[in-house]
Amino acid sequence: MPSLRRSLIAYFLVLLGLALLSYALVIDRFANETLHARQESETKRIEQEHDRSAIDADEKFNDQMTVQARTLGSELRSVYQAITEEAQQRRPLTPEQQQAQDIQKRVQPHFNTLMIVLALGDIKPIGSANVMLAVTGHRASRDHLLRSLWGWPTGTPTSNLVAERLRKSFDLSEHPDYFQIHTNLTQNRSIRSKGESPDLPLDPAGLLETNNHRFDDPDAPHLGRVRRIVYRTYLNTPNFFGMGRASQPGGGARPPAGGGAGNAFPRPNGDGQPVYVQYVRKLSDLDEQKAAIAENRDLQVRRIESETGDSQARLRVRVAGIAALTFVSLVVGAWFIIGIGLSPLRKLAAAVSRVNERDLRLVIDKSDLTVELVPIHDKLNQSLDALRIAFEREKEAVADISHELRTPVAGLLATLDVALRRPRTAEQYQTTLQECRTISRQLAHLVERVMTLAYLDAHPAQVTRLETDAAALAEGCAAIIRPLSESQYLTLRTDIDGPTMLATDPDKLREVMINLLHNAVEYNRPGGEIELRVRPGQGGGAVVEVADTGIGIEPDVQAKIFERFYRADPSRTQTGVHAGLGLAIVKEYVNRLGGTIAVESQLGRGSTFRVTLPA
Amino acid sequence: MRILLIEDQIPLIKALRQGLEEEGFAVDTATDGEEGDAKARTTPYDVIVLDIQLPKVDGLTLLKRWRAGGINTHVLMLTARGTTEDKIAGLNSGADDYLTKPFELDELLARLRALIRRGHQKKDPFIRVHDLTIDTAARSVSRGSKKISLTPREYALLEFLAFHAGTVVTRTMIWEHLYDEYDENTSNVVDVYIRYLRNKIDKGFENALIMTKWGEGYMLRGPDDMGTAEEEQAAETAKAEKPKKK
Numbered sequence: 001m002p003s004l005r006r007s008l009i010a011y012f013l014v015l016l017g018l019a020l021l022s023y024a025l026v027i028d029r030f031a032n033e034t035l036h037a038r039q040e041s042e043t044k045r046i047e048q049e050h051d052r053s054a055i056d057a058d059e060k061f062n063d064q065m066t067v068q069a070r071t072l073g074s075e076l077r078s079v080y081q082a083i084t085e086e087a088q089q090r091r092p093l094t095p096e097q098q099q100a101q102d103i104q105k106r107v108q109p110h111f112n113t114l115m116i117v118l119a120l121g122d123i124k125p126i127g128s129a130n131v132m133l134a135v136t137g138h139r140a141s142r143d144h145l146l147r148s149l150w151g152w153p154t155g156t157p158t159s160n161l162v163a164e165r166l167r168k169s170f171d172l173s174e175h176p177d178y179f180q181i182h183t184n185l186t187q188n189r190s191i192r193s194k195g196e197s198p199d200l201p202l203d204p205a206g207l208l209e210t211n212n213h214r215f216d217d218p219d220a221p222h223l224g225r226v227r228r229i230v231y232r233t234y235l236n237t238p239n240f241f242g243m244g245r246a247s248q249p250g251g252g253a254r255p256p257a258g259g260g261a262g263n264a265f266p267r268p269n270g271d272g273q274p275v276y277v278q279y280v281r282k283l284s285d286l287d288e289q290k291a292a293i294a295e296n297r298d299l300q301v302r303r304i305e306s307e308t309g310d311s312q313a314r315l316r317v318r319v320a321g322i323a324a325l326t327f328v329s330l331v332v333g334a335w336f337i338i339g340i341g342l343s344p345l346r347k348l349a350a351a352v353s354r355v356n357e358r359d360l361r362l363v364i365d366k367s368d369l370t371v372e373l374v375p376i377h378d379k380l381n382q383s384l385d386a387l388r389i390a391f392e393r394e395k396e397a398v399a400d401i402s403h404e405l406r407t408p409v410a411g412l413l414a415t416l417d418v419a420l421r422r423p424r425t426a427e428q429y430q431t432t433l434q435e436c437r438t439i440s441r442q443l444a445h446l447v448e449r450v451m452t453l454a455y456l457d458a459h460p461a462q463v464t465r466l467e468t469d470a471a472a473l474a475e476g477c478a479a480i481i482r483p484l485s486e487s488q489y490l491t492l493r494t495d496i497d498g499p500t501m502l503a504t505d506p507d508k509l510r511e512v513m514i515n516l517l518h519n520a521v522e523y524n525r526p527g528g529e530i531e532l533r534v535r536p537g538q539g540g541g542a543v544v545e546v547a548d549t550g551i552g553i554e555p556d557v558q559a560k561i562f563e564r565f566y567r568a569d570p571s572r573t574q575t576g577v578h579a580g581l582g583l584a585i586v587k588e589y590v591n592r593l594g595g596t597i598a599v600e601s602q603l604g605r606g607s608t609f610r611v612t613l614p615a
Numbered sequence: 616m617r618i619l620l621i622e623d624q625i626p627l628i629k630a631l632r633q634g635l636e637e638e639g640f641a642v643d644t645a646t647d648g649e650e651g652d653a654k655a656r657t658t659p660y661d662v663i664v665l666d667i668q669l670p671k672v673d674g675l676t677l678l679k680r681w682r683a684g685g686i687n688t689h690v691l692m693l694t695a696r697g698t699t700e701d702k703i704a705g706l707n708s709g710a711d712d713y714l715t716k717p718f719e720l721d722e723l724l725a726r727l728r729a730l731i732r733r734g735h736q737k738k739d740p741f742i743r744v745h746d747l748t749i750d751t752a753a754r755s756v757s758r759g760s761k762k763i764s765l766t767p768r769e770y771a772l773l774e775f776l777a778f779h780a781g782t783v784v785t786r787t788m789i790w791e792h793l794y795d796e797y798d799e800n801t802s803n804v805v806d807v808y809i810r811y812l813r814n815k816i817d818k819g820f821e822n823a824l825i826m827t828k829w830g831e832g833y834m835l836r837g838p839d840d841m842g843t844a845e846e847e848q849a850a851e852t853a854k855a856e857k858p859k860k861k
Contacts, residue, residue, distance in 0.1 A: 399696060403668065406695035410716035411626035417720035418634035439626050 050297035069231035360388040477513040520548035540615030552603040617641040621651035639767030641795040648672025667694040682709035781837025
């Protein structure tokens with residue numbers, strides 16, 4: 001059988017489960033969105049950071065190259081100036097020098113490019129004097145460089161030799177970075193380091209007038225992908241090779257004297273010889289950096305992704321935990337709450353279950369009940385009261401019937417016992433048998449009446465209404481009773497006005513009259529009178545009266561005589577036929593015919609029963 | 616043994632009166648509560664048989680009234696109401712026994728006898744006085760080995776004497792317990808019945824059991840009292856002679 005509490009809880013749980021599930025789903029969804037939005041923005045930020053870092057790296061790379069190129073440029077200038085000054089101080093020139101100078105002069109227009117190829121490591125832009133020192137890894141100071149260069153104009157007749165000495169002074173092997181310096185002071189000759197050099201072409205046109213450097217990424221043989229900076233600076237060439245000074249005293253190329261243009265820093269728009277420094281660096285360095293940055297980015301993105309995943313998982317676990325906790329606590333709570341809510345019902349049920357056939361009372365404190373249960377309680381109580389009354393009546397009726405039946409049976413049995421105790425004469429036996437017959441008749445009569453009442457109880461409303469003449473019916477009844485009344489020395493008279501028509505059940509009306517007349521005979525005094533009166537009632541119907549001259553009925557008993565098994569004077573059972581059922585049957589019949597019965601009585605003078613019937 | 620029967624059922628009264636009288640009981644009857652009350656208060660009955668449903672005053676009320684008024688006569692309730700509650704109500708009101716209608720006559724008789732014995736503080740249905748044995752259940756009497764047959768009234772007289780063995784019972788007492796209200800015989804019949812009884816009980820035996828106490832009444836010799844037949848005989852003679860002297 002389904003339990004109210006359990007089914008309520010089940011419904012509640014289904015509802016709760018659905019609610020929690022939908023909440024969890026919504027929360028999960030929103031949280032997911034938020035987390036993913038955050039992840040996206042974070043990823044975007046990381047991407048941007050990465051892009052910026054990449055650009056920064058690029059710029060830094062370029063800056064470094066720029067610094068490198070500038071350093072080289074300034075270094076070149078310094079060296080050039082130093083050489084020039086040295087050359088001037090060493091005048092007059094030896095014939096060899098003169099010759100070299102001549103050669104130089106002769107060569108100069110064709111000496112377009114002085115190529116210095118240096119293989120250098122990481123060049124740090126620190127000051128100017130030690131740059132070479134730091135980058136070459138060799139103990140080569142500027143003085144050393146100068147010393148190396150020193151002998152060039154005198155010792156070596158050709159620019160080739162200069163280049164060689166330069167190269168010698170820088171042991172530049174095994175360095176991936178390259179410098180190329182182009183000037184128009186030298187012939188188009190290249191000075192190469194050991195190993196292969198890219199020998200990059202120069203395209204000065206690519207440089208604007210205002211912009212003294214340019215980056216590009218050419219493909220360099222043997223070096224792979226490289227970045228190149230082409231940096232333009234100016235040398236004060238006339239001071240060194242006498243260029244710019246068409247005529248010098250001594251007829252030779254003479255560098256200008258110490259001050260003046262010789263010391264002046266070359267200006268971009270100066271009139272010095274332009275020098276193009278190409279600095280080349282492998283892009284793999286930059287690529288490595290960029291790769292590291294990208295790797296860092298990927299790492300961060302992955303971290304963000306995993307963080308998002310973790311957060312999501314954590315959130316889900318939390319939401320599930322909260323949902324489970326809520327569920328469990330609400331289940332427990334609901335169990336108690338529903339239990340408390342149902343307790344009045346339980347109390348009522350307990351009270352109802354305590355009701356049994358012995359105790360038809362609903363024992364429960366009404367304050368324990370709820371408003372909803374009070375009508376049930378009241379209705380139950382009413383029903384139980386009705387049932388109790390019915391049971392009590394039934395019990396009384398059974399007790400009465402059994403009493404009424406047992407009494408004559410006891411008499412019968414005692415009579416028979418006594419008769420059989422010893423031999424009797426025929427007359428004695430006859431007397432006994434007659435007594436037994438009397439008692440048996442009494443019993444039969446009693447049974448008949450009990451059965452009549454039982455039948456009436458079982459068939460509540462069987463009335464066949466016919467147009468009946470009460471007067472004629474009364475005459476008939478009087479005729480039936482007259483022999484009995486005469487046998488008791490009673491006078492039975494009728495007082496009938498004539499036809500009194502009414503719609504009623506003639507059989508039941510006859511039963512009523514016969515019973516009343518029987519009673520009148522039975523409860524009369526010897527030599528008394530009985531009068532049967534029938535007259536039309538006021539407003540139709542009929543009034544039937546039976547008057548006797550009997551013992552009468554006490555006033556306080558008059559209301560009870562119509563109850564079953566009630567007798568006005570039980571001692572009058574001497575006459576045999578009476579169990580206090582006659583008037584009960586009469587009343588039942590009269591009720592069914594829709595009429596009323598009343599009694600008027602004076603003690604010792606007699607009683608009058610009046611039946612009033614509707615039309 | 617005298618019994619009052621309060622019952623409103625005429626056929627039952629008739630049958631019971633006949634049945635009880637044939638068993639040697641003296642039976643008075645009353646058909647309503649008031650009559651029964653009056654009789655119970657004026658006569659020392661051995662047992663009252665009381666119906667509950669009675670005209671005028673019902674049986675339970677009567678019983679309570681008697682018990683409250685100090686009338687302790689044994690009462691056997693007789694009623695058609697047979698439920699346990701009814702029985703309990705009857706016994707609580709002071710009834711000594713309870714019998715439901717309809718009943719067997721033998722059961723009524725047995726219960727009446729038991730109540731009478733109880734009234735004389737005897738549980739044993741056999742009353743033994745010297746060599747005389749009275750079986751109150753079978754209503755048979757024997758002396759020594761000889762069986763004695765008695766009429767109901769003789770038996771009732773002997774039983775009454777035996778219940779009071781060793782003490783004197785007056786003629787009035789005997790009268791009151793052996794005869795009902797309608798008996799018109801005088802108390803002389805007691806003497807007559809005593810003589811009948813003597814003839815059957817004492818005649819031919821060495822010791823006479825029934826003794827005459829002059830001016831008082833009769834007595835059945837108690838267990839400790841060993842009189843002789845001669846004494847009795849002398850007493851009898853004296854008794855016979857006395858009226859003659861007068």
